[in-house]
Amino acid sequence: MIKFRSLLFFLSLLLPLSSQAALTIEIVGGAAQQIPIAVVPFASSLSSQAESQQDSIANIIGADLRRSGLFRVLETHGVVNQPHDIAQVKYAEWAAIQAQALTIGSVVSLPGNRLKVTFQLLDVLKQTQLAGLEYNITPAQLRITAHRIADVIYQKLTGEMGVFATRITYITKTNNRYALQVADADGFNPQTVVSSSEPIISPSWAPDGTKLAYVSFEKKKPVIFVQSLVSGQRYVLANFKGNNSAPSWSPDGKRLAIVLTYGANSQVYIINADGTGLQQLTHSAAIDTEPVWSPDGKWIYFTSDRGGSPQIYRTPASGGDAQRMTFEGSYNVSPHFSPDGKSLAYIRQEQGRFRVTLQDMASGQVQILSETAKDESPSFAPNGRMILYATSINGRGTLAAVSADGRVKQRLSETGGDVREPAWGPATN
């Protein structure tokens, strides 16, 4: 028995041991820039009149995905079979137009003037469903629902949080009248928060997205207000002697950093959100302004010319010495943090051009992002991927956006009039 087994063992050693290692093919780089996705018009039971009044859901979704720069939204008109449910999908037809993903859905009327919106996101190549959701909404919520669907699609395919359902604020000047407006991230549905014949500047979002702090000259001097976007009520946060400007909320929403010329020159102060507890943070003979909190709440970064030229400095939020942070160029102002705290965007002036610049906090590496020349007020999207800023094109203030890696550049459509000082609102859940 042992003899037999040992013989068998030795014989097995004679089996060909030349198991070829599988051939390895190296593929370096990649040419695709965008995910090809098809968004099929949703089946709709809405009356054609109701539908024509607002963009169809599929159009809004497609526009959102296209605007992100990461998707190529394919034309679906040529495909004969337009499915609205997963059972109707013939994957081969969509693979034939080179789609990698497919969005289908339907809108159904419910009693009580409500709508049920259903959608599915499908992987054309794997032939599986990636996401499927249902919403019960009022007709007025159709746009934001479309944005939320676009967020789901974006998140599933890129792994990043979508920001299509967020809002932005900016200030318009039309016929010598200033208006602080809040609109959807795609620029639709602008709502006026406050308007005045005197300038309004420096809007700042509270971290919970329900309040805005801003500076208004309606009292003939710069005064900081805080206004609720829910109730419309507002109160004076800071009206000290001299100028009150540049409000910036702390990450926990309990305090704000502001700039006062109370003493003489502009200095950074910290104040509670209810207007109490004023404390001076910087103590210099220079102009210190434009404070922002780091996302971890530990530092306050600000612009100062204490070194002879405007540069960006930081100081501990609890007080202490200031430390210089920008060393390239002779004019760096207007710092704004990425939500993850890893990058700082600011405006650099070089040879007469003001451009959005990005500095990596860990490595100190600096990259100039924008190609426009009169940039101001850079503001990160809540997912850190896009930077919204104001620029001047043909003498008119316009909003523009650039991706944090510099690859995608957009100009937001002009609504007429001058548009300035944008700020991107926080993520909404």
Add this chain to the structure above:
Amino acid sequence: MIRKHENPLAFRAGVLSILVHIVLLAILILSFNWKAVQPANIAQVELWDSLPAPKPPVIEPTPQPPEPPKPVIKEEPKPEPPPEPKAEIQIKKKTPVEVKPKEEKPKKEEKPKPDLAELKKQKQDEALKKLQQELLAENTKTTQDEQKNEAQAAAQAHAAQSAAASKNEVDKYIGLVSSKIRPFVNKQLCGTGKPELMYEIALLPTGEISGSPRLIKGSGIAACDDAVERAIRQANPLPKPSAEILGQVRDLNLKFRPNDDN
């Protein structure tokens, strides 16, 4: 050697164990290829019946037919390529060795009397003819062993040649696959670092991918892994591999470095 108190079967066991060893050794020896595998370049020797000189188009592209020594001398290196099968070298070596001394003579004679170029040419013709006839005679005398060796060497050379050829085919196929998949790889989803991923796929003889790509090494970014898998699927079916390399490309490891340039 086998004592009384030991197992009486031990003797038989010992014999059988030795037998097994002999069997293994025999298999080892028989399956070992003692012959050195020859490289691909085989010497191609042309035996001529007539010189190239009177037929310029038949010779090489050098536009100097009126110089007979040159074309003749040029043929000398031909029968003497360095990587020649051993068996054939023995025969071929004779050729250049014998041709050389004979060629030098007419060359020398020619140099001082360029007027007699024609005569000399004729003489060389005859000399070569004679030489070749001798060679032919010698060749027909070659023994069975030499012929066998030739056949074997030719077979090995052919095998080596096809191995080299199939390596070329494999390299070509690698290039085809890589250039079919790369256009679909979306590196926008792979962050700013230098991620590396590896997928394993199984190919059908038609070039279609059998089953699903298997992730062997992820990049650490789920969206990047998904994007690369979509790229592989979108490149399906891959180019059809030729029959000779089919066995080598049945299982493929695809290694991606999306953010690299080279």
